[in-house]
Amino acid sequence: QKEVEQNSGPLSVPEGAIASLNCTYSDRGSQSFFWYRQYSGKSPELIMFIYSNGDKEDGRFTAQLNKASQYVSLLIRDSQPSDSATYLCAVKGRGSTLGRLYFGRGTQLTVWP
Amino acid sequence: DGGITQSPKYLFRKEGQNVTLSCEQNLNHDAMYWYRQDPGQGLRLIYYSQIVNDFQKGDIAEGYSVSREKKESFPLTVTSAQKNPTAFYLCASSIEGASKDTQYFGPGTRLTVL
Numbered sequence: 001q002k003e004v005e006q007n008s009g010p011l012s013v014p015e016g017a018i019a020s021l022n023c024t025y026s027d028r029g030s031q032s033f034f035w036y037r038q039y040s041g042k043s044p045e046l047i048m049f050i051y052s053n054g055d056k057e058d059g060r061f062t063a064q065l066n067k068a069s070q071y072v073s074l075l076i077r078d079s080q081p082s083d084s085a086t087y088l089c090a091v092k093g094r095g096s097t098l099g100r101l102y103f104g105r106g107t108q109l110t111v112w113p
Numbered sequence: 114d115g116g117i118t119q120s121p122k123y124l125f126r127k128e129g130q131n132v133t134l135s136c137e138q139n140l141n142h143d144a145m146y147w148y149r150q151d152p153g154q155g156l157r158l159i160y161y162s163q164i165v166n167d168f169q170k171g172d173i174a175e176g177y178s179v180s181r182e183k184k185e186s187f188p189l190t191v192t193s194a195q196k197n198p199t200a201f202y203l204c205a206s207s208i209e210g211a212s213k214d215t216q217y218f219g220p221g222t223r224l225t226v227l
């Protein structure tokens with residue numbers, strides 16, 4: 001069973017700050033990583049995906065991947081109250097489990113004005 | 114509009130009843146998935162299908178059944194054998210289930226057992 005671990009939080013940051021969300025995974029050979037945002041009572045929506053080591057930026061969001069350390073993170077710059085949600089880290093399976101995602105339990109983020 | 118639809122949005126079931134949750138997509142995606150989410154928990158995979166007339170069990174398939182007779186449809190039946198079915202059920206799809214495929218989610222069905 002592949003494991004995906006996230007800080008359970010909750011994480012609370014002031015408006016305008018940088019929020020840092022972390023995720024580790026157990027399968028060293030994993031290749032594809034995804035971050036989803038889930039508002040309370042709603043379904044997850046994709047924020048970013050990353051496949052290569054290093055940083056990937058999209059607006060206020062930056063995903064960071066370090067395969068050697070089996071670590072992926074999401075940074076949210078200039079955090080806004082509308083960013084308050086649960087953030088889910090997901091890792092794509094490989095081999096016989098190719099196609100399925102393994103999810104962490106999520107980190108609840110609150111951005112206060 | 115292209116997307117994934119799930120119905121109903123809310124569903125109430127009496128103990129001992131089977132219920133079927135609908136999932137339809139018009140994205141022309143080959144792969145479809147069913148997840149279950151309990152409060153404060155991540156998503157757990159129930160079943161997935163990467164092609165019509167074929168599907169695989171996920172991590173918590175007991176008490177559930179699926180069919181994939183059409184590319185655009187992947188209904189989930191929650192049977193009376195599922196001991197604790199109250200949860201938020203999410204359907205997702207992706208182009209072909211490949212390594213770099215992205216999964217997109219429907220709006221979900223919230224099932225409550227009375």
